[in-house]
Amino acid sequence: MNKSAILLFYQKYKLILFPLAVTLSSLVLIFLVITPQISRLLDTNRNIDQLSKKNAFLEAKAQELAVLDGEDLQTKLNLALLALPQETDFANLIGVILNLSSQAQFSLVSFQTDRVDPKTGSKASAYGVRLILSGPKETLETLLSDIEQNSRVMKVTSVEYTAVRSDEPIDVQLGIEVYYSSIPSSLGAVDTPLPKLSDKDETIIATLARNIQQSLSVSQISVSGPRGKANPFE
Amino acid sequence: MDRNFKITINLLPHLEPKNVAAQRRFQKVQLISTLVILLLFFAVSASFALTILQKANLDKVNRQVSDSEKAVSQQQSKEVSLTVLKNRLVSIDQIQSVPSKHREIFTLVNNLTPQSIFANSLSTDKSGNLIVSFISTSIVDLDLFIEDLINQDKNEGKIASVDIDSLSRGRDGIYRISLKISTK
Numbered sequence: 482m483n484k485s486a487i488l489l490f491y492q493k494y495k496l497i498l499f500p501l502a503v504t505l506s507s508l509v510l511i512f513l514v515i516t517p518q519i520s521r522l523l524d525t526n527r528n529i530d531q532l533s534k535k536n537a538f539l540e541a542k543a544q545e546l547a548v549l550d551g552e553d554l555q556t557k558l559n560l561a562l563l564a565l566p567q568e569t570d571f572a573n574l575i576g577v578i579l580n581l582s583s584q585a586q587f588s589l590v591s592f593q594t595d596r597v598d599p600k601t602g603s604k605a606s607a608y609g610v611r612l613i614l615s616g617p618k619e620t621l622e623t624l625l626s627d628i629e630q631n632s633r634v635m636k637v638t639s640v641e642y643t644a645v646r647s648d649e650p651i652d653v654q655l656g657i658e659v660y661y662s663s664i665p666s667s668l669g670a671v672d673t674p675l676p677k678l679s680d681k682d683e684t685i686i687a688t689l690a691r692n693i694q695q696s697l698s699v700s701q702i703s704v705s706g707p708r709g710k711a712n713p714f715e
Numbered sequence: 716m717d718r719n720f721k722i723t724i725n726l727l728p729h730l731e732p733k734n735v736a737a738q739r740r741f742q743k744v745q746l747i748s749t750l751v752i753l754l755l756f757f758a759v760s761a762s763f764a765l766t767i768l769q770k771a772n773l774d775k776v777n778r779q780v781s782d783s784e785k786a787v788s789q790q791q792s793k794e795v796s797l798t799v800l801k802n803r804l805v806s807i808d809q810i811q812s813v814p815s816k817h818r819e820i821f822t823l824v825n826n827l828t829p830q831s832i833f834a835n836s837l838s839t840d841k842s843g844n845l846i847v848s849f850i851s852t853s854i855v856d857l858d859l860f861i862e863d864l865i866n867q868d869k870n871e872g873k874i875a876s877v878d879i880d881s882l883s884r885g886r887d888g889i890y891r892i893s894l895k896i897s898t899k
Contacts, residue, residue, distance in 0.1 A: 647833050
């Protein structure tokens with residue numbers, strides 16, 4: 482087929498061939514360039530929207546954090562950690578039990594720890610403590626009440642005693658559940674919402690602070706540091 | 716012969732009216748096709764221009780996000796403290812919202828027990844039920860005491876049932892009663 486034959490063929494069918502060529506090239510442009518480009522534009526636009534929302538969220542979070550009083554927060558956290566420590570903290574517990582029992586005129590005879598199955602629905606873990614205390618029967622109710630209202634989160638799980646005479650001290654066997662809670666595994670990821678302290682939370686903190694203050698004023702525990710001479714060799 | 720006589724000869728090829736119509740149709744097709752192609756090129760150019768603008772916008776937003784993340788990270792210690800504090804408070808509230816049955820029943824029975832009755836033995840089981848032995852010189856006081864225990868107003872709706880395991884009177888004239896007090 483020579484050139485003149487092609488030209489002749491084109492001249493004869495140009496009304497069909499020209500629009501066909503234009504249509505084909507248009508389709509190629511639409512499907513290979515315009516459609517992917519528009520799709521990319523839409524995706525990027527969606528991405529920008531998401532990033533803008535994230536930025537607005539982060540800016541709000543940064544402002545909320547800036548407003549928070551770091552020292553006040555640390556004080557509240559210390560109170561909460563005192564009430565619900567991250568570990569079993571037996572040493573502190575013995576101190577608390579001794580303090581409470583002495584307030585109720587009881588003396589600690591025996592202290593024994595026990596395992597407790599974790600409660601379903603509660604994030605906290607617990608261990609059991611079996612106590613034998615000796616003291617007046619009249620103040621047993623106060624002792625039980627003080628145990629449950631103490632800043633350290635505890636619950637009475639059993640009470641058992643035998644009394645011979647009303648004027649004689651009794652030996653009480655008490656079962657106590659003592660709570661602790663490990664630190665949450667996910668802490669403060671940048672894009673997680675900031676938890677807010679509700680009025681209820683503030684009430685709990687105030688109660689904890691009051692209870693700790695009371696127990697400190699009663700026991701007069703010195704927290705000023707080590708006692709004794711500064712230099713024992715002098 | 717007339718001097719004004721003229722002969723006109725058309726040297727151009729005679730065009731059929733059909734061919735003229737086809738030519739015009741082709742011109743129309745050419746025009747429309749050119750417009751379509753131009754429109755498509757405009758669309759392509761516009762999309763590329765938009766992509767460039769969008770890229771700049773995306774970079775700007777990414778920078779802003781990065782700055783905000785930095786601002787949040789700088790105060791992470793506060794966030795960690797707040798998260799741990801909230802976690803503790805939720806746990807404390809969960810625990811304290813369920814009162815101890817053992818203490819409640821002990822306090823209730825202790826408060827309802829009159830001076831003339833002495834609880835010489837007491838124990839609670841796992842469910843918070845109370846098994847308690849009382850001694851008293853007065854059967855009337857014991858009777859009133861048991862009535863108080865089963866009275867819904869006085870027991871604050873906390874006692875489900877009171878079972879008498881044993882009741883005896885010793886040679887010394889002292890009544891001994893053993894009760895099982897079940898909580899709700």
